[in-house]
Amino acid sequence: MFSGHSKAQWTVVVNAWVVGGMLGALLVGKVSDRVGRKRALMYNCGFIIAGAVIQAAVSDIWAFAFGRFLAGIASGASTGCVGTYVNEIAPPHLRSKLGIGLQGGINLGIVLVDTTHFYLGFHDGWRIIAGFPIVLAGIFLVCGQFIMVESPVWLMLHGHRKEAEKVLVQLYGEENVTTALSWIKPKKEPVDVEKQEPCWSEVGHETVIKGKGLTWAELFAVEMRRPLVVGMGLACMQKLTGINSIFYYSSSLFGGVGVADGRVCNIIVAIVNLVPTLCSGMVAARFGNRPMILFSTVGMCLSSIGITLSLAYDAPKATVALAAAFVFSFAICLGPIMFVVVAAVVPDHARGSVVSIGIFVAWAANLVVGIGYPYLATALETYKYVPFAVISGLSTIFVYYLVPETSNLTTVEIQEVFRKIRGNGRF
Template sequence: MRCPAGIGPEIAHGRRSRSPPHSSVSFHLDKPSSIQSNNPVYDCTLLASWSTLNQLWHRKRSHDAKDAFGTVNAFNEGAKAAAKQIKPSWILYSSLLVALLQPFQSGWSTSQLNLSQYSDTDQCNARPVAEGTCLMFPGHSKLEWTFAVNAWIFGGMICSLLCGHFSDTWGRKKLLFVNCIFIIVGAVVQTAVSNVWAFAVGRLISGIASGAATGSLISVTIGIVFPAICFFFANTSSGWRYLSGFPVILAALFLLLAPSLCVESPAWLLTKNRREEAKQVIGRLYGEENVSTALSWLESTGKPSETEQGLVEPMVKESLFSPKYRLQLAGVILLSCSQQLSGINAVFYYSGSIFKDAGISDPRVDTLIIDFINIWPAFFAGVLAVRFGNRNMILWGIVGMFVMAVLMTVAFLVNVPALSVVFTALYVIVFGVTLGPLVWVITADLFPDSVRATATSIGIFANWLCNLIVGVAYPYISDAINDYSCLPFVVLLAIFFALSLKLVPETSGKTSEEVQREYEERRRC
């Protein structure tokens, strides 16, 4: 019997400044050379909607609305209303849609192997292997299969450490073009090989591609659903090869459409002193008449402050590992680990086996239901976070997942398949509105600009590492304790709740300075 675990890290390296109580959550791209470099998909369409204009206005407000004592002045509703008059052109939406092809590949790879007929332990251990069973590489061992599934995670972990550098060097658009090579090579290798270890190499290459393309939660969750649909047609000895090769189509579409339908990030162009090119891109996105307005907002977020210009006493540059940031760093690592060690990714990697062991006649149906449900919570996470606060949502999410994991264990023990599906679905929903999206929002809020990029990178690496731990360990835990396989996650969730009470502050509606002051008070206590 098996229990769940989470989607890969959806990296929202944005920063949220103070917003009016009635506003939606605003995600901001921070200094172009740092934070947004790790999120090439999102940044490819920096000025991608009215919400982004709103974000730019908030950023401008955070610079302009503070007096010498750091006091925030009244919000200028007139200027905000004027910003709303700027309308995007079609190229903005085409840039967004084309860029989303790549995170779709990440979701696809997440659930691509989640069909119990591909690797049923008993069927694969049988000698001879019966025809129509153990469809992928008949006779493979559990170790070989575990390695093949999780090689994708290892590839994503590698890329999480490197893609920021290449994104800053090449630009977001060029990085996505180069990433298509990894998508194609990984898919071709997986499709063509006849050996499970060679297949694992293909998965690792695809993981590198997924690490560079991660950035849109909606696109990833939709990508998770489609393999579940295809399982109804791909449950043959050759069907898995078509699933493995499908990302080639995604890469080909990107290469075909991106040259004319996707623009480079204006923010990145400005960091490279390519101002005229940035103006041309902004003109295509919002019209020539709005270039100066949007450009002034973008440039205001990248200009040095009075402190940086030497008009006031400069701050000493500090290391992320200095005592001042120890609590924040501990909070980031805690959040990153809790997102994955909550158990959510076992659902997307192994739910086919989970439901089969629960006595469900056709696990494909229930896997499809869970994957479909997983799409929708992300649409409501922002609204709920504004209403209840980020910290409260995280704590409630941990409690909710704790309760659902206990109920799933009960459902497995009493052998009621319908309840297993219901509680698993609720488990996924709770994760989707709490730990799934909000971990990265809070992570970005805990640090000032000077160390945020490094802190976020550490959080991403810890997230991928815990993802790998769950992917490798869960099949063995499930076989060892069977119906009680959720209990390790129950224990971990209880620990995460206790630690989060101490290490995770409320960041909703607070500036970075206010968050740092709260941590300073905690250190004194």
């Protein structure tokens, strides 16, 4: 792409996207609280287009890195806002099924990009791939303007009840508006001061209306501590359990079974990741989010141990099979459902801020794995998956003791679960 660049320069180029993702995820919560979920995603198209134009047009490596940084901001903002938006427009019983659309779209994009490398392998063919997001952003701007609605929860939090009811009519039909409102509006019980904290009111919620996000006092208030820990923990474990080590270095695992072309390795891993993701929503709706996350973490832990043993005993076919099991375990729940649960455990008025922080943590963990894994692999050699086995095991303990079931529950019901936990003397 850019002849004569150093390894350090290329490291900056690669990680500029991740750093941009961290920034985009961190800022989108306040922006979406201020202007709305729909408008925030529309504005984000500006970063998509700018990043794509720069990457496709420039011939300087530092300008290309800046384009990747802008594209990263767009990616971070999307991952930080889409989960919130889907949570707020979907009925409780469909949140798991609809929520997997974010990760499913990401995985489908990976498959398409990896596939196009076969057809655009000519000189400067990569510029077509780099510029294609311009088309996607254009389609989103045109179609989204007519198809998307504003989040009814955001409208209610800003005191726009009539507009929210119109949106609910569009989403669920006029005969179901009362039921849909019950998913948003909590029942007020004056005997309990804590439950009087409004997720919704006739005039809106001050935290959302001011558009500045939660204050530090609000963020670490008693009722927010467990949702914050759960959200950050799930976001962190999604990356630190090691899934990107498979994506980034699949060719080293597949080389032992005769697959020399790195592009083929990438496509195989991407497809193994995509198919379970598309089924994960139905599986989680059937068995519950919490049990399936436990299935994911246990599966990744056992697969990591298996990969370590297969590498130690030089069994390349077993290594490939276990790597596929590792990816399957991730894709069947932890990958896509993380976005669903992080958005679900947070009260309506705090969702924009807390989801933003959680997704920022996920991007930061992605950066840690991306930079640290090559050094880890060099130092530990055949035992390079031992840390991921340990982290997956710790993640299982974390989920078992701290993460509640959220499937088929409204926001109010989930907060009631947290309230009962606090009432039993736990944080």
